[in-house]
Amino acid sequence: MIDPQTRISQIKAAGKYLPKHIGEWRNAQATFTEEKLEIFGHPVMEKWEAPYMKELANIVTFNGGKILEVGFGLGISARYIQEHEIEEHIIIEANAEVFVKLEEFAQQAKHKVTPIFGFWQDVVDSLPNDSFDGILFDSVATTEDEVIVYRYSFFEQAYLLLKKGGIFTHYTGEIDIKPDYRQLLNKAGFFNISGTLCSVNPPKDCVYWNEPVILAPIIIK
């Protein structure tokens, strides 16, 4: 695993910029290429993650129903989610250019998609508690401060938003369930925690993942 402090050092060494304020992300240019999405020159999403996104989509749709997804990116997980029998797919996205892609996706999706523009931190209070059957969280750090906490900062919110028996999954950047990770989930209210290891094949120049497997968590309220 590449730890967050190493990642911050890499970002600075590469002369790349991460905003001081979360709001700068909103109108930043998003560059879409064959293989990836970049914002501020950072690899926000890369296509080698597709098998992992498929696994997360399988997990989050296990109960069907109403699915919340945080972060649209290249829409890979969103497309896999739509292959399952669900009632509604609510997607929160904070970058304006990515949001345009999300709106196009919503228009041709098989199951109802409700796009919400904004940072999850600002919009989740408008969503009802105990209302989702599944939540897939795949955001990225949008400021330097967030590099450390972004994967964990949503846990308590996920617990509130899920129905009893609802399933939470997210991009982990882990290969096992470490005690500190479990503790953070426990603190949010989750105790039914397991996961599967998904095989992936990141290219050698990938700056954020370099293992042949990655943990797909199954976290049940």
Ligand SMILES: C[S@@+](CC[C@H](N)C(=O)[O-])C[C@H]1O[C@@H](n2cnc3c(N)ncnc32)[C@H](O)[C@@H]1O
């Ligand atoms: C890793 S990508 C998501 C990849 C997606 N799962 C896929 O399969 O293509 C992360 C996305 O989250 C968005 N994002 C970052 N911070 C966010 C926040 N606080 N709230 C909502 N969206 C956010 C980014 O703009 C980006 O589009």
